[in-house]
Amino acid sequence: MENKLKVLVAKPGLDGHDRGAKIVAMALRDAGMEVIYTGLRQSPEEIVKAASQENVDIIGLSILSGAHLKLCERIQKLMKESDIEDKPVFVGGIIPAKDVKKLKEMGIYEVFGPGVPLKKIVEKVKEAVK
Amino acid sequence: MISEREVAETLSLIEKDPLKAKEIVSKYPERDYFVVGITGSPGSGKSTMTDKLAEMFAAEKDVAIIAVDPTSAFTGGAFLGDRIRMRRSVKRNNIFIRSMASRGAVGGLSPGIYDAVEFLGRAGYDIIFVETVGVGQSETDIVNLADLVLLVLAPGSGDDVQMLKAGIMEIGDIYVVNKKDLDESQKILVNIEATLKLSGIERDVISTNSITGENIDRLKNIVQDHLTVLNQTKKLEKNRKDRYKFNLLNTLFSILRTRYSKIEDLEKIISMYANEEGENNESKEN
Numbered sequence: 001m002e003n004k005l006k007v008l009v010a011k012p013g014l015d016g017h018d019r020g021a022k023i024v025a026m027a028l029r030d031a032g033m034e035v036i037y038t039g040l041r042q043s044p045e046e047i048v049k050a051a052s053q054e055n056v057d058i059i060g061l062s063i064l065s066g067a068h069l070k071l072c073e074r075i076q077k078l079m080k081e082s083d084i085e086d087k088p089v090f091v092g093g094i095i096p097a098k099d100v101k102k103l104k105e106m107g108i109y110e111v112f113g114p115g116v117p118l119k120k121i122v123e124k125v126k127e128a129v130k
Numbered sequence: 131m132i133s134e135r136e137v138a139e140t141l142s143l144i145e146k147d148p149l150k151a152k153e154i155v156s157k158y159p160e161r162d163y164f165v166v167g168i169t170g171s172p173g174s175g176k177s178t179m180t181d182k183l184a185e186m187f188a189a190e191k192d193v194a195i196i197a198v199d200p201t202s203a204f205t206g207g208a209f210l211g212d213r214i215r216m217r218r219s220v221k222r223n224n225i226f227i228r229s230m231a232s233r234g235a236v237g238g239l240s241p242g243i244y245d246a247v248e249f250l251g252r253a254g255y256d257i258i259f260v261e262t263v264g265v266g267q268s269e270t271d272i273v274n275l276a277d278l279v280l281l282v283l284a285p286g287s288g289d290d291v292q293m294l295k296a297g298i299m300e301i302g303d304i305y306v307v308n309k310k311d312l313d314e315s316q317k318i319l320v321n322i323e324a325t326l327k328l329s330g331i332e333r334d335v336i337s338t339n340s341i342t343g344e345n346i347d348r349l350k351n352i353v354q355d356h357l358t359v360l361n362q363t364k365k366l367e368k369n370r371k372d373r374y375k376f377n378l379l380n381t382l383f384s385i386l387r388t389r390y391s392k393i394e395d396l397e398k399i400i401s402m403y404a405n406e407e408g409e410n411n412e413s414k415e416n
Contacts, residue, residue, distance in 0.1 A: 003146060004206070004231070029207035034231045039214035046220055050213060053227055055138040083135055 005033040005129055008056040010047040011040050012071045013063060021062035024092060027118035028060075028125060044071060048078040051087065057129045058109075063093040072108060088128040092121075131192070131254040134226065140253075141228055144245045148381040151245035155252065162366045163251030164357050165258050165373075167276030169238060169301070172264025174284040175308040177215035179340040179349075180261050184225055185218040186350045191256035194226045195219060196247065198240050200263045201231040208232070212261060226255065234387055238262035239271050241384035244377035247275065251370075257357075270301045274376040277369050278356050280349075282306045283322070285314030299325075302333060304352055310339040 009025045011018055018040055025035045038050050051059050063071060068091060079085045088109040095103065100111045110124050144151040166183075168176050177197065184193045197212035208231035219225045230240040239262060240246075250258050262272050272279055281302030305326075307319045319337050326333055334352050338345040360366050390396055 004233075006142075025209060029202070029209045030205050032206040034201075034208045034210060034229075036210045036213060036229050038220075039211075049220065050227075052134060053138050054229060055142045 005058070005126070006054065006056045007033050007035045007058050007060060007125065008047070008051050008054060009035055009037045009060045009062065010042050010050065011038075011062050012042055012044055012047055012075065013065045013067050014041060015063070015065035016040055017064050018062065020064070020092060021060075024060060024062070024112075024118070024121060027122055031122040031126075033125070044074040044078055047075060048082050048084070051079070052082045052084050056087065058125055059087055059089045060125075061089060061091045061093075063091060063095070066094070068093065068095055069099060069102060072103060072106060076107065090121075090125065090128070092116075137226060137250070137253050138228075140249060141246055144249060145230065145240075145242040148242055148245060148384055151242060151249075152377075152381075155245055155249045158249065158252035160370075161252050161254075162370060163256055163258060164360070164366060165247055165251075165260060165276045165278070165369075166353060167260050167262065167272035167279040168282060169262040169265055169272050169279060170282030170306075170308075171284070173286075174264070174282045175340040176261050176264070176282050177212045179280075179282060179306070179308065179338070179346070180212075180259050181216040181219045182340060182343055182346045183350055183353065184216075184257075184259055185222065186347070187257050188219075188222050188225050192224045192226075192254060193219075193222075193257050193259070194228070194250040194255040195259045195261065196228050196230055196243065196250075197261040198230050198232055198238065198243070198263050201233045203234070226250070232263055234391075235271075235380075235384065238265045239275065241380065244275060244373065244380050248370075248373070248377065271380075273301050275373065277360055277366060278303045278353065280304045280306050280353075282308050283318055284309045285312045285318065303356065304349070305333055305335040306349060307335070307337040308340055310337045310344055311342075 007028050009021050011021050025037050028035045036054050090110045091103060091108055092112040095111050095113060103111055109128050112121055140154060143154055168180050170176050180195060184195055187193050199208055199210045199212060201208045210229035210231060212229055213220060213227060216227060219227055230243060232240050235241050247258055260276060279301050305322050307315055309315050315337060322335050336345060336349055338349055340346060390399060
């Protein structure tokens with residue numbers, strides 16, 4: 001009957017700035033999606049567990065700490081172990097251009113830096129789950 | 131016990147289609163389980179309390195939590211943030227947490243919730259906590275779903291006149307006055323005790339602080355005592371059977387809601403009803 005897009009928005013690691021994550025979560029909510037936000041300072045284990053239990057369609061990670069490569073690698077490994085590696089992952093935050101390339105090579109679906117219109121994020125998320 | 135992955139995926143199927151849900155659930159063997167409803171106004175501390183209680187019960191039993199948050203009536207979207215407060219439970223391996231959006235249901239619950247709860251029970255969870263959306267005054271559906279209802283109150287949700295109104299104040303099996311550290315909290319406690327006494331109703335009333343954990347162990351023992359009684363009197367089994375009837379009613383309502391959600395559909399019904407009334411009146415005149 002109802003097929004709502006379910007998104008996990010998570011903040012892995014130790015940076016304490018979640019304004020960006022909350023704004024993106026709000027934009028996705030306003031686009032009619034069900035957004036689960038798990039709050040600050042989550043470990044990769046907690047994030048993957050939440051994604052698995054909630055059976056979300058897609059995972060968004062907000063990272064401003066510079067540890068994006070390590071964190072994404074670990075999250076992808078755990079997703080594989082939990083049998084949910086088929087769920088797309090997108091990343092938002094301060095990511096240097098050369099790392100954007102690396103993340104995409106690792107299988108990250110999309111990377112959104114500062115200044116990306118919210119509309120574009122919504123579109124991309126919808127596309128990913130189609 | 132079935133895998134966490136299977137539980138998660140089955141819950142998604144259940145949420146999608148309430149009719150198919152019953153078919154899916156019936157594949158798992160029947161089993162008694164205990165449903166604790168946690169309700170109260172927004173920001174009264176329900177999630178933090180659920181987290182602490184779940185952790186305590188998880189020492190002996192497998193626990194599931196369903197946390198409901200509201201769906202926007204305008205965009206259909208939802209922001210589900212209850213996991214943020216469940217810092218302890220998210221780390222435990224024998225606690226399964228699921229967030230659900232209310233998706234147009236008006237009683238503080240979600241359309242698929244009866245089937246979801248029944249499924250979790252059959253899947254092997256012994257205690258299922260259902261945290262409702264932060265409720266106002268009349269969201270009392272939780273009474274039909276839960277074996278035991280905890281009504282969580284906290285300072286800032288109105289004066290003693292609010293306690294005289296029908297609705298939410300009548301549904302608690304246990305009245306929990308949270309945020310014990312605030313002065314106003316003691317006043318609420320006294321008010322509730324007086325109101326209950328005047329009505330001649332005997333209920334447990336307890337004041338807690340869900341952040342520091344003060345009195346939460348006492349609350350846990352009260353919940354445990356209720357569970358023991360429900361078990362001894364075979365009430366859990368009876369409740370489970372009654373719950374199925376409410377489940378059907380709930381499904382019926384959600385089907386009607388989806389089918390007649392557009393204004394044109396409503397107008398059709400209104401004109402149908404008007405015609406019928408007209409015919410009835412005519413036949414009376416004859």
